[in-house]
Amino acid sequence: MVRPTPALMIQATGSNAGKSTIVAGLARALVRRGLKVAPFYGCQILRPSKLLGFEDPDRPQSLERLIEACGAEAIDYPAKVKCCGFPIVLAREDVALGEAIMPLEQAVDAGADVMVTPCPLCHLSLDAWQGKAERKAGREFRLPVLHLAQLLGAAAGFGEDELKFKRHVVRLSPQTRRKLLPEAPRTEQPV
Numbered sequence: 772m773v774r775p776t777p778a779l780m781i782q783a784t785g786s787n788a789g790k791s792t793i794v795a796g797l798a799r800a801l802v803r804r805g806l807k808v809a810p811f812y813g814c815q816i817l818r819p820s821k822l823l824g825f826e827d828p829d830r831p832q833s834l835e836r837l838i839e840a841c842g843a844e845a846i847d848y849p850a851k852v853k854c855c856g857f858p859i860v861l862a863r864e865d866v867a868l869g870e871a872i873m874p875l876e877q878a879v880d881a882g883a884d885v886m887v888t889p890c891p892l893c894h895l896s897l898d899a900w901q902g903k904a905e906r907k908a909g910r911e912f913r914l915p916v917l918h919l920a921q922l923l924g925a926a927a928g929f930g931e932d933e934l935k936f937k938r939h940v941v942r943l944s945p946q947t948r949r950k951l952l953p954e955a956p957r958t959e960q961p962v
């Protein structure tokens with residue numbers, strides 16, 4: 772069976788076909804826990820917009836709707852529709868890191884607990900290269916980057932082991948873990 776790509780997943784769940792209502796009905800576990808989520812679309816989900824015909828590439832809302840359907844708060848910041856820099860990271864690392872810094876910096880400044888993306892490469896690059904981005908920017912971000920499926924899974928009640936958060940380079944802080952995972956311990960433990 773062919774697995775749907777993340778782009779198809781967000782397009783389908785973001786359509787007017789009613790799937791987001793189903794998500795809203797099933798996945799409200801994060802409501803009232805105060806989790807602030809920075810959406811990061813991934814440029815190839817939005818562009819070329821004439822070919823994809825998805826939504827306004829400059830003002831998309833489908834990812835925000837999914838975040839809110841999970842009961843979390845979607846925060847807004849300009850770089851959510853930009854490129855993460857991944858395609859040029861080997862050829863022009865300095866430029867690529869500059870592209871990664873922009874969304875990380877803006878999301879942290881806007882108060883995000885985590886960033887979420889439907890793009891697996893954005894997920895990888897913004898997590899794995901975050902340390903280098905921090906050194907270039909001269910400041911700490913410590914912003915966990917979740918794949919969209921992990922956010923939906925957390926909202927639907929999947930556990931930390933199933934969601935594989937411990938494989939991330941940037942780990943969840945104890946405070947963020949409590950907002951995201953219902954079974955998280957009340958006492959802070961080293962990760």
Ligand code: SF4
Pocket residue numbers: 812813814815816853854855856857858890892893896
């Ligand atoms: S990895 Fe970077 S270049 Fe690729 S889709 Fe995501 S934002 Fe765009």
